[in-house]
Amino acid sequence: MSDKDLLQKHNFKFQKKYGQNFLYDPKIPARIAENCTEGEFPESGKKDEVIVEVGPGAGILTKELAKRFRSVSAVEIDENLIKIEIIDYSAKNIDYIVHLAGAMPAHMANYDPYEYLNSVIVGTLNVLEYARENHCKKIIFSQSIADILHLFGTQHPILDDVVREFPLKGDHAVYSISKNTAVNLIEHYYAEYGIKRYILRLPTIYHYHPNPYYYVNGEKKWLAYRYIIDQASKGMPLQIWGNPNATKEMVYIKDLTHLIECCILSNVDGGIYNVGCGHPLSIEEQIKQIQSRLDDLEDDRK
Numbered sequence: 001m002s003d004k005d006l007l008q009k010h011n012f013k014f015q016k017k018y019g020q021n022f023l024y025d026p027k028i029p030a031r032i033a034e035n036c037t038e039g040e041f042p043e044s045g046k047k048d049e050v051i052v053e054v055g056p057g058a059g060i061l062t063k064e065l066a067k068r069f070r071s072v073s074a075v076e077i078d079e080n081l082i083k084i085e086i087i088d089y090s091a092k093n094i095d096y097i098v099h100l101a102g103a104m105p106a107h108m109a110n111y112d113p114y115e116y117l118n119s120v121i122v123g124t125l126n127v128l129e130y131a132r133e134n135h136c137k138k139i140i141f142s143q144s145i146a147d148i149l150h151l152f153g154t155q156h157p158i159l160d161d162v163v164r165e166f167p168l169k170g171d172h173a174v175y176s177i178s179k180n181t182a183v184n185l186i187e188h189y190y191a192e193y194g195i196k197r198y199i200l201r202l203p204t205i206y207h208y209h210p211n212p213y214y215y216v217n218g219e220k221k222w223l224a225y226r227y228i229i230d231q232a233s234k235g236m237p238l239q240i241w242g243n244p245n246a247t248k249e250m251v252y253i254k255d256l257t258h259l260i261e262c263c264i265l266s267n268v269d270g271g272i273y274n275v276g277c278g279h280p281l282s283i284e285e286q287i288k289q290i291q292s293r294l295d296d297l298e299d300d301r302k
Contacts, residue, residue, distance in 0.1 A: 207253035
């Protein structure tokens with residue numbers, strides 16, 4: 001079945017917000033993969049580099065990369081494409097799967113609980129079945145911190161293996177229920193089929209994105225740190241409403257990618273891990289650092 005037929009079979013609808021454009025001519029992906037880089041991997045004849053493909057779509061280029069490189073990690077945000085890849089992708093004896101896909105409250109303008117059930121629960125089951133059928137050794141999964149929010153508000157460390165709960169109200173309720181269910185499915189596949197699992201309980205992961213907004217209970221809001229940066233860059237006074245000493249973990253995207261790499265290289269069976277940097281910052285410290293950095297940039301321009 002051609003890649004175009006594959007997309008049509010699953011009635012895939014292109015989404016403009018993702019800027020989706022797929023290659024159908026098999027010669028083009030092959031040429032791109034062949035010219036990515038130089039060097040030979042001595043043991044397998046494949047190039048030594050580890051490739052990260054952002055937005056693999058239906059895996060058209062991914063399959064060509066996998067033929068030529070030692071390791072290919074593909075990161076896809078459209079959960080509708082995850083199902084297509086899982087059903088029809090032909091790779092066997094997979095070393096690991098990094099499963100970060102699924103609907104999130106922060107990206108949901110109009111509340112739809114079915115999006116959580118379909119993308120998080122059913123999507124994870126699809127991934128696990130693919131892992132089982134193709135003898136995958138390991139899965140890395142992103143869990144929400146919503147299941148331990150009831151333990152927030154103190155300076156005491158929260159253990160990884162505490163009893164998981166979920167909020168009964170708000171936009172994180174069904175989301176957290178879905179995430180907990182996905183974790184239970186992963187634990188079942190670990191116990192039943194021996195698929196090692198690394199479940200990463202993630203706080204906010206900080207990174208640059210051109211969109212400075214997110215959603216809370218369906219309402220569009222500024223990301224707090226982006227609002228601070230915006231106001232400071234305009235020379236506006238920065239105000240703190242609430243407790244200036246309230247602290248938060250500031251985990252950067254590079255910290256997360258390093259952690260995922262550690263999970264990939266680890267030989268243990270895994271478990272649930274609370275993700276943090278060990279150096280929480282207060283709101284006041286965040287504002288002072290943002291202002292200081294902007295002042296440094298202004299000095300550099302002079």
